[in-house]
Amino acid sequence: MKEPIRKLDRSTDSGTPKPMRLVVAGLILRHADSAESGTGTTEVLICQRKPDQPMSLKWEFPGGKIEPGETAEEALARELDEELGISATIGRRIAQIRHKYRNGGAIDLQFFVVDQFGGALENRIFNDMRWSPLTALPEYDFLAADLGLIRDLSEGRLL
Numbered sequence: 001m002k003e004p005i006r007k008l009d010r011s012t013d014s015g016t017p018k019p020m021r022l023v024v025a026g027l028i029l030r031h032a033d034s035a036e037s038g039t040g041t042t043e044v045l046i047c048q049r050k051p052d053q054p055m056s057l058k059w060e061f062p063g064g065k066i067e068p069g070e071t072a073e074e075a076l077a078r079e080l081d082e083e084l085g086i087s088a089t090i091g092r093r094i095a096q097i098r099h100k101y102r103n104g105g106a107i108d109l110q111f112f113v114v115d116q117f118g119g120a121l122e123n124r125i126f127n128d129m130r131w132s133p134l135t136a137l138p139e140y141d142f143l144a145a146d147l148g149l150i151r152d153l154s155e156g157r158l159l
């Protein structure tokens with residue numbers, strides 16, 4: 001007897017499966033003093049992707065993929081050197097997020113605090129970069145995987 005032709009399940013068959021990408025990103029912090037209130041504001045460095053990159057002009061935290069043989073901290077220190085020209089001391093890990101982008105790419109993202117670095121910050125690859133108070137983060141159009149973290153940071157839950 002002939003086997004019936006099975007219909008392809010579009011939700012599971014989207015071509016060759018892409019491997020999970022392991023990504024690290026840094027929350028580079030600085031503490032700005034406010035003259036009027038006398039209290040300090042915590043600011044974080046945010047970076048905007050270039051117009052010719054995938055997910056163009058979205059905002060993200062500096063970082064990138066872990067290469068074979070690297071620890072997460074080593075990968076982040078390398079990326080921050082390549083992207084910003086700084087020698088960063090990688091602090092504690094404050095979040096880990098798994099996300100599936102619509103193109104089928106899944107990423108595992110780890111975020112680390114960086115509150116010490118050597119050298120002068122230099123924008124080597126981004127369209128724009130700026131310091132944002134944690135409370136202002138939701139005003140920026142961040143990558144989808146970062147949105148939960150953005151909410152937590154802006155509401156003072158993580159730092």
Ligand SMILES: Nc1nc2c([nH]c(=O)n2[C@H]2C[C@H](O)[C@@H](COP(=O)(O)OP(=O)(O)OP(=O)(O)O)O2)c(=O)[nH]1
Nearest residue numbers: 023024025054060061062063064065107143145146
């Ligand atoms: N650096 C960074 N990447 C992030 C964040 N959130 C998020 O979804 N990502 C994604 C975007 C990229 O797909 C991937 C980081 O890869 P990458 O920095 O090495 O290189 P890329 O943007 O050229 O990415 P790709 O085209 O190779 O996928 O992680 C974030 O806050 N920072």
